[in-house]
Structures are given as C-alpha cells and as structure tokens.
Amino acid sequence: MKRTLPLILVFIFGIMGIVPYYIPHGGYQTLDNMVRNDFLRILSAFAIVLGLGSLMKVHIDKIKKHRENWPYSYVLIIGFVVSGFIGLFGGIEGNGMLPTSIASFKFDIETLYLNIIVPLGSTMFALLAFFMASASYRAFRVRSLESALLLSAAFIVMLGVIPLGDRISPHLPTFAQWIMDIPNVASKRGITFGIALGGLATSLKVILGIERSWLGGKE
Amino acid sequence: MNITSDPWIWIGGLLTLCIFSFLYKDNPFYKFAEHLFVGVANGYFLTFTVHRVLGPNLFVPLFVQGRIWYVISLTVGMLYILRFVPRVSWLVRIPIAVTIGYYTGAVIPATIQADIIRQIQATILTPQNFQSWNAGSSGIIWSVILFVGVACTLSYFYFSREHKGVLGVTSKIGVIFIMVGFGAAFGYTVMARVSLLIGRFQFILGPWFGIIE
Secondary structure, eight states, X not given: OTXXXXXXXXXXXXXXXXXXXXXXXXXXXXXXXXXXXXXXXXXXXXXXXXXXXXXXXXXXXXXXXXXXXXXXHHHHHHHHHXXXXXXXXXXXXXXXXXXXXXXXXXXXXXXXXXXXXXXXXHHHHXXXXXXXXXXXXXXXXOOSHHHHHHHHHHHHHHHHTSHHHHHHOTHHHHHHHHHHHTHHHHHHHHHHHHHHHHHHHHHHHHHTTSOOGGGOSOO | OOOOOOHHHHHHHHHHHHHHGGGTOOOHHHHHHHHHXXXXXXXXXHHHIIIIIIIIIIIIIIIISOOTTHHHHHHHHHGGGGGGSGGGGXXXXXXXXXXXXXXXXXXXXXXXXXXIIHHHHHHSOOGGGGSOSOBTBTSHHHHHHHHHHHHHHHHHTOOSSOSOHHHHHHHHHHHHHHHHHHHHHHHHHHHHXXXXXXXXXXXXXXXXXXXXX
C-alpha cells in the first residue's frame, strides 16, 4: 500500500500527461488545463511548505545543538519570519492589512526584494566572475589542440561581445557570433539529442515503476 | 561625490560590500549576508506563492466562489505537511507521485517534439540549403558544417564500439566541435558574470556614492 498506491498514481498521471498531446479534443483539453493550471500548481505551492519546513528544522536544530556557525541561523530565521510576515500581511505591493511604510520610509515585500534580494543575488553571481577568471587561469593551459580550441573560442567570444573587440577588428564580433551560431549550436545539438533520449528513457522508467528512487525510504 | 541619504540604497550597498568581502576570505560579514539572503528570499518566495498561486487558484475558488471540488487539491496538497508526522509520513508520496507522474508524462511528447524532431529538422540538409553558398546559417557552407558537427558530436558519444577507423576520425572531429562549443559557452558565461559585476560597480558608484551618473 505504502509503495503500490504511489506507483499506481504515478502511472495514471503519467498517462494523463502524455495523452493530451495526442488527443486535441476540447473536453479533454479543458480537463488537462484544469489539472495542469489548478491542481498541479496548487500541489507545487504546498511542496514549498515542505521545503521551508525542512529549512527551518535544519536551522532550529543547528541553534539547539550549537553547531558550527549557529548564530547565523538566527539571521536566516529572523530574515525569513520578518519578510514572510511583511509579505503575507502587508501584500505584495503594500496593499495588505499591515501598514508597510512609516512616513516616506517603505518596507513592503517588493522594496525588500529590490533592495536586499536583488543586490545580494546579483553580487553573488558577479563574484563568480573573479572565481571563474582565477580558475580558468589555473586550468587553461594550452597542452593540446582541444584545450587550445577551447581557450581560443572562449577568448574570441569574450572579445566579440565587448566594444574593444569591434575596435580591434570589425570582423571579430561577426566571427564570435559565427562561433555561437555554427560550431556551438552543432555541439549543443549533439549533446541535446543525448540528453533528450536519456530524459525520455528516465521518464518511461518512472511512469512504468522501474525507477523508484523518488519514493525514498525503505518502507 | 554626492552620497545618498536613502536608507535602502545604503542597505543594498553595504550588503553588496559584505558579499564582495568573500574575495578576501570567508568572513562573518559574508556569512551574515549569505544567511540573510536565504532567509529573505524564502520569505519572498512564500509571499509570492500565497498571494499569486494559492490565493487566486485555491482560496478564491474554494472559499469565495464556493467551488467545492477544489477541496481535493487542498486535501492532496495538505498531505505534504504529513511528512513531519513520522507515523503517516509515507502519505507525502501521494502528492509527489501525482506531480512527478504528470510532469514526466507531459515531458515525453514535448521532448520528442522540441529536442528531437525539431532539432533533426533544423540539422538535415534540404534542397533550400543548396540554393546559395552563403545565406547565413541556412547557406550551403554553414549547413554542411552544422550537419557534420552534429553527426560527429553524436559519434563521439557512441560508446558501443571502439573509437577506431571511421568512428575514430569522426569522434575526433566531434571533440573539436565540443571543445569550441564549451569554449564559447564558457566565454559567454564569463561575460554575463562580468556584466553583473559592472552593474554592481555602477550601483556603488552611481546611486550610492553619486560619483557617476
């Protein structure tokens, strides 16, 4: 029961996912829209509860057991509770029941997003520019034809998308674009075939109950 | 220099510097900013989900419009929460099975159509490709290079036979295409990150310190 019922459900819903593509009947399409846009969207939203619950559990546990860097878990929990409270009761654009401004100082969830999440997120990704540069300096040694090609392609593409590339030669941006459009697409397309076939095989294995690792646990 | 007095710009600027401090080494400022990011981002995510997904798709139809069948979605969704109740935690497999089942099913025709049929259509040589020598990516030269590139890349990933003879040659050509592709992807990714870096410096020097317009 504990494993059979989920396996039956995965098979039924798997078939329900495949069929609408091949049956363009109005009634069935409406049913599919309902399942896809309402039912599954609601289920995905509830899955967030599971994720957030696990996150909180991990950090509360960390604080209780005084694990490494535990004081920072307070920062995470307070950040989550405060922003969640402001967002849930203050509304997305500050149109909820909770006031989200004091005089001209606004603190609605959109303001938190623009002034905390956006700077932190983009700076973290920007930080990768330094690490990629230092990693490539150590890793990119021209030892073979293949590594020379990789290095040259990267260098041409990098130069081709900045104004300096155009100053060096007006053909450089065109050549960089050619690399992106022809050899890059050829290799990506070859890899895409492999990924697609692998994905199809895995999907069929999941629907047919051959692949069961998603069930987790032993029972 | 015209430093702003807007508290949010100061917060954004100081948090940016906290993240950049990682370039020196891992330190308390970075850890603070990192944990704050995870906390606030999840709070935003929760808000967005409740207001934009659960509100219009569940609460309004069920409690305002009285569409009683939405109680099924509510009940199945609530099973996720039972993950934290050890005796009945297996029930969490039901919503997971429904979600995984539907999406793995839906992905099959979509993958066949988008990643196989369309890609083959775009790769095979047609009479149109032979009408002109150079018509962008659909001209004969580029079309043949593209076709050879895809075929050779695929041959490189064919492991059922030893890469000798013809297969050895084609797989070697495939490696050349793969390396150029990886290099191009690497270069493009680096430039995207550099662009973000420039954006952060523009923020620090512009809205925060008022040095640049």
